[in-house]
Amino acid sequence: MLTLAIVTPIIGAILLMLIPNRDGSKDALIRYVALGASxxxxxxxxxxxxxxxxxxxxxxxxxxxRVPWIPAFGIDYSLGMDGLSLMLLVLTGFLTPxxxxxxWESIEKKVKEFSIFMLLLExxxxxxxxxxxxxxxxxxxxxxxxxxxFLIGIWGYDQRIYAAIKFILYTMAGSVLxxxxxxxxxxxxxxxxxxxxxxxxxxxxxxxxxxTQYWLFLxxxxxxxxxxxxxxxxxxxxxxxxxxPTPGSVxxxxxxxxxxGYGLIRLAFPLFPEAALYFAPLLATLSVIAIVYGALVxxxxxxxxxxxxxxxxxxxGFVILGIAAFNVQGVQGASYQMLAHGISTGALxxxxxxxxxxxxxxxxxxxxxxxxxxPRLTAVMLIITxxxxxxxxxxxxxxxxxxxxxxxxxxxxxxxxxxxxxILSAVYMLWMFQRVFYGKLxxxxxxxxxxxSFREWAIVGPLAAAAIGMGVVPNVLLKPMEPAVQRLVExxxxxxxxxxxxxxxxxxxxxxxxxxxxxxxxxxxxxxxPAVRPVTVAAETLASRNVSGGGx
Numbered sequence: 001m002l003t004l005a006i007v008t009p010i011i012g013a014i015l016l017m018l019i020p021n022r023d024g025s026k027d028a029l030i031r032y033v034a035l036g037a038s039x040x041x042x043x044x045x046x047x048x049x050x051x052x053x054x055x056x057x058x059x060x061x062x063x064x065x066r067v068p069w070i071p072a073f074g075i076d077y078s079l080g081m082d083g084l085s086l087m088l089l090v091l092t093g094f095l096t097p098x099x100x101x102x103x104w105e106s107i108e109k110k111v112k113e114f115s116i117f118m119l120l121l122e123x124x125x126x127x128x129x130x131x132x133x134x135x136x137x138x139x140x141x142x143x144x145x146x147x148x149x150f151l152i153g154i155w156g157y158d159q160r161i162y163a164a165i166k167f168i169l170y171t172m173a174g175s176v177l178x179x180x181x182x183x184x185x186x187x188x189x190x191x192x193x194x195x196x197x198x199x200x201x202x203x204x205x206x207x208x209x210x211x212t213q214y215w216l217f218l219x220x221x222x223x224x225x226x227x228x229x230x231x232x233x234x235x236x237x238x239x240x241x242x243x244x245p246t247p248g249s250v251x252x253x254x255x256x257x258x259x260x261g262y263g264l265i266r267l268a269f270p271l272f273p274e275a276a277l278y279f280a281p282l283l284a285t286l287s288v289i290a291i292v293y294g295a296l297v298x299x300x301x302x303x304x305x306x307x308x309x310x311x312x313x314x315x316x317g318f319v320i321l322g323i324a325a326f327n328v329q330g331v332q333g334a335s336y337q338m339l340a341h342g343i344s345t346g347a348l349x350x351x352x353x354x355x356x357x358x359x360x361x362x363x364x365x366x367x368x369x370x371x372x373x374x375p376r377l378t379a380v381m382l383i384i385t386x387x388x389x390x391x392x393x394x395x396x397x398x399x400x401x402x403x404x405x406x407x408x409x410x411x412x413x414x415x416x417x418x419x420x421x422x423i424l425s426a427v428y429m430l431w432m433f434q435r436v437f438y439g440k441l442x443x444x445x446x447x448x449x450x451x452x453s454f455r456e457w458a459i460v461g462p463l464a465a466a467a468i469g470m471g472v473v474p475n476v477l478l479k480p481m482e483p484a485v486q487r488l489v490e491x492x493x494x495x496x497x498x499x500x501x502x503x504x505x506x507x508x509x510x511x512x513x514x515x516x517x518x519x520x521x522x523x524x525x526x527x528x529x530p531a532v533r534p535v536t537v538a539a540e541t542l543a544s545r546n547v548s549g550g551g552x
Contacts, residue, residue, distance in 0.1 A: 001051075001063050002079040002130045005044045005089065009096075009119035009126075012037025016116050027111045034115035035100050041122060042093035052086055054480040061132065061201075069136075074186065074196035078133040082484035084265065084335055087477055088129045088258060091342050094466070095254040096122045099247035101459050102350050105357050106246050107155055114155055117147035118247065125255050129262060134182050135198040137267075141223075142175055144256065148248065156243040163236075163243035170236040174223030181219035185271070188212075203271060204491065210274045217275035220268045221283075227260030230283075230320055231290035234313045241309035246353030249305070253312050254346035258338040261319045265335070265488060269326055273492040276326070284324040284407070288417040290317030295424035299431070304355070304362045307432055308348045311388065314421055315341045315396075321418055322403035326492055330406025332478060332485045337399025339477060340470060344387040344396060347463035351381050354456055355436075358449050364432060369441030376452045378437045380460045385433045387467035389426040395470035398478075 015033055052062060061080030069077045081089065100118060107114050124147070127140030145168055153164035185203055190196045192206065208216070226233045237257075241249050269276040294314030301307040315337070322334030354377065355370075356362050371378040383394075390396035400422060408415045441447060452460070470477060 001044065001048055002065055002081065005041055005048070005093075006079075006123050006126050006130075008041050008044065009037050009123040012040075013116045013119040013123075016112055016119070019112065030112045030115055031100070031104060034119060035097055037119055038093075038097040038100055038122065041126070042090075042097060045090045045093035048081070049086060049090055049480075052081075052083075052480060054083065054483070064132070066132075069133075072196075073135075073198075074189075075135045075198050076133050077136060078199065079130045080132045081130050082487075083480035083482065084262065084484045085129045086480055087335065087339055088255075088262060089126060091258070091339055092122060092125050092129070092255050094462075095250060095342060095346050098346065098350070098459050098463065099250040099254075101455060102250060102353055103245065103247040104455060106353060110154065114151070117150050118251075121147040121151070121251060125251075125259070128259050132200050133198045134185070134200055134203065134267065137200075138175075138179055138182055141178075141259065141263075142172075144259070145171055145175075148252065148256065151248040152240060152244045155245040155248070157245075158243075159239070160243045163239040166236045167240045170226055170229075170233065171223075174226040174233075177219040178223035181216045184216060200267070206271075208272065213272040213275035214278070217268055217272035217279065220271070221264065221279070224260040224263040224268060225283075225286075225320070227263070228257055228316050228320060229260070229313065230286050230317065231293055231313065232286075234290065234294075237313060238306055238309040241312075241349075242303065242306050246349060246356070249349040249353075250346045253308075253349060254342040257312065257316055258342060261316070261323060261334060261338050264320070264323050265331060269323070269492050270488055276492065280324040280326065281411070284321055284411070284414045287317040287320035287324060288414050288421075290314065290320070291418050291421035292424065295421050295428060299424065299428040301428075302363055302365060304352045304364055304432065304436070305349070306362075307364075307428065308345060308352060311348075311425065311428070312341070312345055314425060315345070315388075317421070318400055318403050318418065321407050321414060322399075324414075325403075325406045325410035326489060327406045327409060328482075328485055328489050329402050330410065331489060332481055333399050333402025333404075333406055335481050335485065336470075336474065336477060337396075337403060340387070340395035340399045340467075343463055343466045343470065344384055347380075347384040347460060347467070348388065350459050350463070351377065351384065354452075359445060364435050366443060367436040367446060368439045368443060370437045370446060370449070372441050373447060373449045374437075374451045377456075377460075380452070380464050381433060381437060383464045383467060384460075385429050387471070389429050390422060391471075393468075393471045395467045395474075397471060398474040 012034060015037075016030055019030055019033070048063065061082050064080040065078070067077040069075045096118065100115070103114065103118075121144065124140050124143040128137060128144065131137035131140055149164050149168050152167060153160055156163060182198070185206070186196050186198055188208065189203060189206055197203065229237050240252060244252060291314050294310050294312075294317060298307050298310035298314065301310060319334045319337050319341070322330040322337065324330075352362060355367070359366060387394040387396050390400045404415045404418060407418065
């Protein structure tokens, strides 16, 4: 089933290659073939969801496929998914046909090539979320760059070449370091076991020296936070969004940015737990800077698309904050926020694209009073705006609430700053909405603009419904994710350096009723935070009692 999901868009791309592209008369057929292939993928992801076991005992990977690929180096074609992968698969399958639909008016040249790149992009993104061999993961990860580079560079706006090159240079720089770290992991596995392996599940059990973990973690994490993107590695994103065509922006914000968060949760933290917990405060610091900085810069943007781009920097900062806390609430909130951000920001780019197609401008100052001529679009935009700012009852609220709850249990100081971003997001989003859709209709070019067409309803209707549904019944998505999140958090917390407490002699362990300032009941794994503090307490206890030996 997972292979079928990846291969289906590739088959669609091959079929498109067979359609002659003479004078543009075949454009309608090309569009329908591409849309049909993407809808087939969405149906497959729904079938995977229907067959997924979301019980608490089902924390292992499901629908696993494993075929030897390059046996000499221990490389397999290995696929599998858990609750985290499942939700991102469904998100990818959901947004791709919407992105293709949004291109029917805006993309007029080289329609066949555009559709082929979109389908290849979908296939590679799906592969990233289900690869269980980290070499295969890297192949999919890097292949994503190729179609997106051409989507920006060919079908983008005036400075598209600059934006495309900047995008490829930033992301390739991080990817090369990750490749070096992947090779290093396989070499370490060969050194310790006698055989090379890129199997993620085997590498999870690898005992990596703490000093080595720091370097490998930084190599992986740099690739992931560039993709997110996290401050100060975010500068490629506004340029890419502004210059990309509407479908490219929808996929870039809706799915591609989530690859960075997924990589942190799936690879960086579980593979290098000691290093991850050591660098977690630094990641959290950068995340709250991104939250506030992104919101402040968004407030002064004259271009609607650039405003939405900087809002992504702010919202994805919440995702990194939840991951840095790495307790159940934080990671589950980060995963949910990735889904919510994909829906709401994808819808914002679609609506901005609709306005740009009508007026050929994205300047906020060129609009005003659109409610009088486009009441239906105004209503949908209001729903998406409230979703983006995290109104209770909408999808954005659930993710941000869980993230701040998990971060508060870890370190309340970060939550105090992050909460400012919630307020600022309401300021810039509602301000933009008011200036574009309310007030007097002063610009004559805005009179007589058509309201939503049937095709546009097919684009924004499902997105608005998803934004409301995710806010009203969040457990539909949270329940499948919970076992996987619980397993990952326990894996990381169990391997943090708390073993020093286990070597205390029985005579020195605190008695149940002994008066002491130390807590007698250890915290559950998901509630240990921050990770460095228990180590410090244990070390101080050993020093004060003159206990020698023991080690970690």
